[in-house]
Amino acid sequence: MGARGTPGSTAAFHLHRGKLVRGDDARTIAAEVLLACEVDGAYANLALPARLSRSSLSARDRAFATKLTYEAQRLAGYYDWIAQQCLNRRLGDVDPEVRVLLRIGAHQLLAMRVPAHAAVSATIDAGRALTHRGALGLVNAVLRRIAREADRWEDRVNAIDDPWQRRAVRTSHPRDVVRALDSALRAHGRAGEIDALLDANNAAPWVQLVARPGLVTPDELADEAEDVLDVSVAYGQLSPWSLTLSGGDPARLPSVSSGAAAIEDEGSQLVAGILASAPVDGEESAWLDLCAGPGGKTALLRALAPAGVRLVANEVTAHRARLVEDSTRAFGDVEVHTGDGRTFGDAAVYDRVLVDAPCTGLGSLRRRPEARFRGRVAQVPELANLQVGLLTRALDLTRPGGIVGYATCSPHVGETLKVIERVMADSARRIEPVDAVAIARKLAPHEADFGQGPYVQLWPHRHGTDAMFLALLRVS
Numbered sequence: 001m002g003a004r005g006t007p008g009s010t011a012a013f014h015l016h017r018g019k020l021v022r023g024d025d026a027r028t029i030a031a032e033v034l035l036a037c038e039v040d041g042a043y044a045n046l047a048l049p050a051r052l053s054r055s056s057l058s059a060r061d062r063a064f065a066t067k068l069t070y071e072a073q074r075l076a077g078y079y080d081w082i083a084q085q086c087l088n089r090r091l092g093d094v095d096p097e098v099r100v101l102l103r104i105g106a107h108q109l110l111a112m113r114v115p116a117h118a119a120v121s122a123t124i125d126a127g128r129a130l131t132h133r134g135a136l137g138l139v140n141a142v143l144r145r146i147a148r149e150a151d152r153w154e155d156r157v158n159a160i161d162d163p164w165q166r167r168a169v170r171t172s173h174p175r176d177v178v179r180a181l182d183s184a185l186r187a188h189g190r191a192g193e194i195d196a197l198l199d200a201n202n203a204a205p206w207v208q209l210v211a212r213p214g215l216v217t218p219d220e221l222a223d224e225a226e227d228v229l230d231v232s233v234a235y236g237q238l239s240p241w242s243l244t245l246s247g248g249d250p251a252r253l254p255s256v257s258s259g260a261a262a263i264e265d266e267g268s269q270l271v272a273g274i275l276a277s278a279p280v281d282g283e284e285s286a287w288l289d290l291c292a293g294p295g296g297k298t299a300l301l302r303a304l305a306p307a308g309v310r311l312v313a314n315e316v317t318a319h320r321a322r323l324v325e326d327s328t329r330a331f332g333d334v335e336v337h338t339g340d341g342r343t344f345g346d347a348a349v350y351d352r353v354l355v356d357a358p359c360t361g362l363g364s365l366r367r368r369p370e371a372r373f374r375g376r377v378a379q380v381p382e383l384a385n386l387q388v389g390l391l392t393r394a395l396d397l398t399r400p401g402g403i404v405g406y407a408t409c410s411p412h413v414g415e416t417l418k419v420i421e422r423v424m425a426d427s428a429r430r431i432e433p434v435d436a437v438a439i440a441r442k443l444a445p446h447e448a449d450f451g452q453g454p455y456v457q458l459w460p461h462r463h464g465t466d467a468m469f470l471a472l473l474r475v476s
């Protein structure tokens, strides 16, 4: 049995891959979720809450399972390198069950300060629900070696010759992701900040809420959060509608249930706020959000739109279009369409168009612990073609004097600056960049280093947000 009294050691029966197995404990759940990410392409932030909702874990064990799952998944690259040093065959050739058990075992040993005997035996116990005795023998041997040499791994990683490989292993990012992020930092005048960015990608993000103007004020939402969740609350640094919570489950807030507030990164709020505040020539009548699902920015745009302005939202995926309807239900007047944004609409009638483009998500690695390991950099050329198609259509649908906001939650220059360059070079209409940084400075409640402009590029290590990019383009 796992060490009693160690968080997550309560055993029970549950279904795993169609079989009734023992092991409804925090470590088994963490291993199952990591396995689903590894083998089935699952997302930890969806798979874990679903799995926890079917468990009988105490609040303490849920917190342990959550920490173990997200942290071991984020740091998988680091733990895999260590495990490889303890094996005489390729880690990629061992069963995936063994790989994920080694990650959760190594994380307890090297980062969670779980005593070595408890970490190893409880991980083996958790593994009984997932794999056979032979495989567990290998897990046991490797974890014991990792534990014996616990104080030497850091030095060994620091001794890796190639500085890019050393960074990649130390911070658990694939090497091509490290190189791409470094190029993006340099393109925005931030050479030398790569280590700070990589470290920030490994820290859990704060829970941030948006108080949608006209529905609830930040003050009212702060009172509600303190009363209902008994947490401390801080006002936003970058968005005037933002609150940061010290913890708690925001789904319990009445304002969140009613759609007056929602969970939304401050960077996303700032992007919608900048587009809504940019100067536009003449009277306004209609705004468009071309890639709207799940609708966080649509709802803020609707809240910020002047009375009488129609807000139209489009999303290619039917279920995400329903999420847009849900996000904007508190307003009840957003027109939601389902279809490919590249063929949406037929006339240049919109004053403001948001293209929050489908992208690699390389700016949201804090939130999506498995995303960095999914070959995103290789997807850039194909995504860039889609992004160019969507931005071109957005410009076609914008009336003279109107503005397009092109945003990504990736700082990869192939999805940001290069997309803008391609579209501007090919467009038959005159397109001028608008200084989004100047608007960001006016909107943000606190001073922040937004860089040179005209484009805004946010960074987790600088702004505490996802690495969102925004370009504003005026059409004449």
Ligand SMILES: C[S@@+](CC[C@H](N)C(=O)[O-])C[C@H]1O[C@@H](n2cnc3c(N)ncnc32)[C@H](O)[C@@H]1O
Pocket: 268, 290, 291, 292, 293, 294, 295, 296, 297, 298, 314, 315, 316, 317, 320, 339, 340, 341, 342, 356, 357, 358, 359, 409
């Ligand atoms: C980055 S997300 C948008 C996030 C959203 N603005 C928000 O704040 O909640 C990009 C969205 O574009 C959608 N998408 C992908 N390809 C598309 C296309 N060809 N036309 C329209 N939407 C598309 C994706 O399904 C996804 O929902």
